[in-house]
Amino acid sequence: MNTILKKLTETLEARKKDDPTKSYTASLYRDGLEAILKKVNEEAFETIIAARQGDNKELIHEVADLWFHTLVLMAHKNLSAEDILNELAKREGTSGIEEKENRSKSKII
Numbered sequence: 001m002n003t004i005l006k007k008l009t010e011t012l013e014a015r016k017k018d019d020p021t022k023s024y025t026a027s028l029y030r031d032g033l034e035a036i037l038k039k040v041n042e043e044a045f046e047t048i049i050a051a052r053q054g055d056n057k058e059l060i061h062e063v064a065d066l067w068f069h070t071l072v073l074m075a076h077k078n079l080s081a082e083d084i085l086n087e088l089a090k091r092e093g094t095s096g097i098e099e100k101e102n103r104s105k106s107k108i109i
Contacts, residue, residue, distance in 0.1 A: 005081040012075040039069045
């Protein structure tokens with residue numbers, strides 16, 4: 001796993017034990033799933049706006065915020081960036097259409 005993702009994953013895990021009055025991330029964990037989902041939604045929307053405006057510097061900033069809050073969500077659910085990277089590795093070499101069809105079929109069964 002990428003070094004920065006590994007460090008960030010470790011930091012996010014450590015923040016679960018931190019004082020929510022002194023750590024933004026700890027306050028998200030304290031406030032729970034709905035608060036985290038609200039932030040992911042907000043950052044996704046801001047990413048869309050930045051992409052439409054064509055400012056790549058702002059887009060990078062917003063995508064970083066989106067990734068961060070998504071990683072907070074994953075940590076809240078006791079999942080890691082490595083779990084996502086493993087899923088992406090499984091999909092490598094499979095067309096997106098085929099992967100989506102396979103997921104749809106598995107839900108029906």
